[in-house]
Amino acid sequence: MQPVPERLPRPLPSTGARTGVLEALAFFRDADFARRRFEQFGDVFETQLLGQPLVFIRGERAITDLLSQPEASEGWWPESVRQLLGSRSLANRNGADHKARRRVVGQLFSAAALRRYTPAIIALVDQLAADLNGASTPVALVERMRRFAFAVIAEVVLGLEGDDSEALFADFEIWTRALFSVPIALPGSPFARALQARARLLERLRGVLERAQHRPTGGLDLLSGGQDEAGLPLTDDDLVEQLLLLLFAGYETTASSLSCLMAALLQHPQQLAWLQEEIEALSWPPAEGDGEPMPRLNAVVQEVMRLNPPVGGFFRRTRRELVLDGVLVPEGRVIQVALAASNRLSRGVTDDLDAFRPQRHLEPDNGLTLLPFGGGDRVCLGKALAELEIRLMAVGLLRQCRLQLLPDQDLSLALIPSPSPRDGLMVVATG
C-alpha cells in the first residue's frame, strides 16, 4: 500500500498591499478590519501596515500551532512600545533573560502575595460602593474603575503613597498616550514628551524601590533577592523597568474589563438578576482563604472578555519557518495573534456568537477557545491579580449598590487602547 503523502503546507496568502498606508488607515478606522480580511483570505494571511509586513492569525489551530512551539518564535513590540518600555523590560527580552525576570516579577503575584493585597483591595471596593451610594449626582463609572485599577497596581502592589501616586498617574497618562505613536522624538511631539515622562516615572519608581528596602509597603519586599539568568541580583535599573511594565500591563486592561463588565450587566437586567442570585449567597467581605465557587460570575466574566477582550491581540516574531494551521510562515515574520477575531469562531457549534449569553460557558462544549490572557511562555503574569480584582469588585459592588444607567448616553465602546464605554458609563445608585 502506498503511504499517504503528508499534506504540503499552503503558501501564505497576501492582501497584496505594498506600502500599507491604506491598510493602516483601515486598521485604525474599521473595528472589523481583521475579520473582513480573515473571511477573504483565511485564518492565516499577510498584509502590510505602514511598511511593516504583518501576518494575522486567528482560530484555535493556528494559535495552538504557534504557542506550542515557543522556541520557534519570540516576543515582539512596535518600536514606540519597545522604546517606551525600555530594553531591560522583560517584554523586550527573550530566552533565559526573559524567563529569569518572569520568575522574579512573578513573586508579586503568588497566592501568598494576593492574600496580602486582598484587605486593601476590599477597602477600595467598599470606598467606591460608599461613594456611589452617597453621590447626589450621576457618577462616571469608567473613571472610577480606572482609578481603582491604578490604585491597586500603584498603591497596593507597588506601595506608592498619596502625592507620589498622583504625580505618577499624571506622567503615566502622558507616557501611555504615545505608546502606539510614531517613535520620532521631535521636540514637543507626543513621543518626545513621553520619553521625558518615562525618565520621571523611572526616577519615581527608583525612589519607591529604595524606600521599600527599609520601610516595606505594598509587595516590593517580595522582590528582594531576585536573581537574573546568571544567578546575580537584578540591578535597580533593571527592576524599575519591570515595575514600569507592570503599570502599563496591569492598569488599562483591568480597568477596561471592569467597565465592560458593569456596562454589560446594566444593559442586560435578566443576566444581572441571574448573577445576583449567586452573589447574594456569598459572604462580603469574603472570609480569609475563602474559595467559594462562583460559576455564574466566572461565566459572566468570560463572556465579557470574549466579546470585548481587553487585549485584542498580541505579537510574536518567527525565528524559523513555521507551519500554522497548514500555512507556511517564513522566518523573521511578525505575527499578530488576533484574539478579538478568534473569540467569535466556534467550530460550527453555535451561531449566536454576537450575543451576550454567559450561560454558554457552563455548557459542556461550546466550541470556543478563549485566551484573553494569552498563552505559552509569555502568558499574562498578572492574570491571578486581575481575576482577584474583578471578582472582588463585582461581588462587593453588586452586594452593596443597586445601580441604574443614566438614559440617553452613548454605550458603544471606544476600542483603543482598550474597550471602554464612550460616554464614561454614567450611573446613579438607587439604594
Ligand code: HEM
Ligand atoms: C483583565 C486584565 C488583563 C488581561 C486581559 C491581560 C492580558 C494579557 C495578554 C493577552 C498578554 C500577552 C500574552 C502573550 O504575549 O502571550 C499579557 C501579558 C502580560 N501581562 Fe497581562 N493582562 C491583564 C492584566 C494584567 C495585570 C493586572 C498585570 C500585572 C499587574 C499584567 C501583567 C502582564 C505582564 C507583565 C505581561 C508580559 C508577559 C511576558 O511578556 O512574559 N497583566 N497580558
